[in-house]
Amino acid sequence: MGWAAAAVIAVIVASRMTAAETVDVVPLERLARQAGLRVLAGRHLSMATDRPVRPGDGIDDLPAVFDAAFAAWCRHYGMNPADHAGWRCFGCLVVDRERFRTAGLLPDAIPRFENGFCANNRFWLVDQSNPAYRRHLLLHEGVHAFTLTLRHLATPVWYNEGIAELLATHRLEPRSDGTAKFVPTPIPDRPADVAQLGRIEKLRELRGDGQAPALDEVLGLAVGEHGSIGDYAASWAAVAMLSGHPAYARPFAMLERGPLGSDFNRRLAALPGWDAARAGRDFDAFTADVDYGWDFDRMAIDWKAGPLLAGPHEMAVDASRGWQNGGVSLAAGRRYAFKACGRVSLGSVSDTASDEATAIESEADGVSLEWYRCRPAGRLLVGQWLAVPADGGRPRFVVIAEGACGEFAAIADGPLQVRLNRTPERLAECEGTLDFSIRPLR
Numbered sequence: 001m002g003w004a005a006a007a008v009i010a011v012i013v014a015s016r017m018t019a020a021e022t023v024d025v026v027p028l029e030r031l032a033r034q035a036g037l038r039v040l041a042g043r044h045l046s047m048a049t050d051r052p053v054r055p056g057d058g059i060d061d062l063p064a065v066f067d068a069a070f071a072a073w074c075r076h077y078g079m080n081p082a083d084h085a086g087w088r089c090f091g092c093l094v095v096d097r098e099r100f101r102t103a104g105l106l107p108d109a110i111p112r113f114e115n116g117f118c119a120n121n122r123f124w125l126v127d128q129s130n131p132a133y134r135r136h137l138l139l140h141e142g143v144h145a146f147t148l149t150l151r152h153l154a155t156p157v158w159y160n161e162g163i164a165e166l167l168a169t170h171r172l173e174p175r176s177d178g179t180a181k182f183v184p185t186p187i188p189d190r191p192a193d194v195a196q197l198g199r200i201e202k203l204r205e206l207r208g209d210g211q212a213p214a215l216d217e218v219l220g221l222a223v224g225e226h227g228s229i230g231d232y233a234a235s236w237a238a239v240a241m242l243s244g245h246p247a248y249a250r251p252f253a254m255l256e257r258g259p260l261g262s263d264f265n266r267r268l269a270a271l272p273g274w275d276a277a278r279a280g281r282d283f284d285a286f287t288a289d290v291d292y293g294w295d296f297d298r299m300a301i302d303w304k305a306g307p308l309l310a311g312p313h314e315m316a317v318d319a320s321r322g323w324q325n326g327g328v329s330l331a332a333g334r335r336y337a338f339k340a341c342g343r344v345s346l347g348s349v350s351d352t353a354s355d356e357a358t359a360i361e362s363e364a365d366g367v368s369l370e371w372y373r374c375r376p377a378g379r380l381l382v383g384q385w386l387a388v389p390a391d392g393g394r395p396r397f398v399v400i401a402e403g404a405c406g407e408f409a410a411i412a413d414g415p416l417q418v419r420l421n422r423t424p425e426r427l428a429e430c431e432g433t434l435d436f437s438i439r440p441l442r
């Protein structure tokens, strides 16, 4: 997105200035009004724009959205919003840069930016045609202003940009009185909530092309190397995983509440229980299957390698979870037979015409009423983690058998993993278990 330059400057600014050096917004508001720009002000954001008035375009609501987001950012960092009631920033929503330059609101010292740029408690963003994406960019720059001034952020670029992406991602929920409620969605539930954002699609595309980065590559990105949409997507994914995955969320939240300095990566690696190899694997598992409504608790993977499967083995497969470790390991090339029986509930489907909900029950073959990733919902999947895919791509889970019964050859030495096919967003609605049995063949 061409924010590489913005990131460079933002980090330099952060290291030289303190909260005391943030600018007073009142003189800037005066300059804007004198130049005939519209000024919209809330508690924390004062915004000048040359965008023509168009009723219903949502521009008038932006300061209120910003204030709701500010409270959510405070909560993220364990801060009391009331302690920062006087914090204000000045944003310019720009259609024609020249008007802001002439008004004295776009100093020559600000480098040319493509979408947005932040310097302490001032930021600029180029107006967007899509309201959801405009709000996202506004909040992205707002998070920079927040973290630079209130948290003195000077972290490596992955955290700087990843946290801006994470804390900017949201949806607006209509209320009955016609206003909208700001709902933070670190992982968006559906594409319609984040029109034009495309982080999840970008990660899938990178995965498909074998270009997705490993976690240590994301953490190691230098400021000058960070700039593509893929970099923003990967940085978002890293911060989303560290703040959402049950193995990392608590220690990472403590880390974030401490100093956000240039030694952030070193302090991350020093967290109690930090295992870089495991974190890298969890990150690969996330980016390999990333989807809307990702549920880190239900998708968390147990990587433990159990004893080699030598005889018949049984397990219960929980419909409401992602990959589940069978407690035993398979040997590469060895053949196995499996069988699964029972019935689970997969939630319900709504008839689009009558709006009536029908409960979906499924056996191990799945139901063709709904499909996910080219397979019927609820279908039993047997998988293994492929650490070194032959196509040279990042490590990932590979489905090696599916359905109610069958035989297969293991593709790697490692744990047996089993799950039912379901979109991660709907795992919470699923209930029940299937009885799964497996035995090695001679």
Ligand SMILES: [Zn+2]
Pocket (backbone or CB within 6 Å): 003, 006, 007, 140, 144, 160, 161, 164
């Ligand atoms: Zn940014």
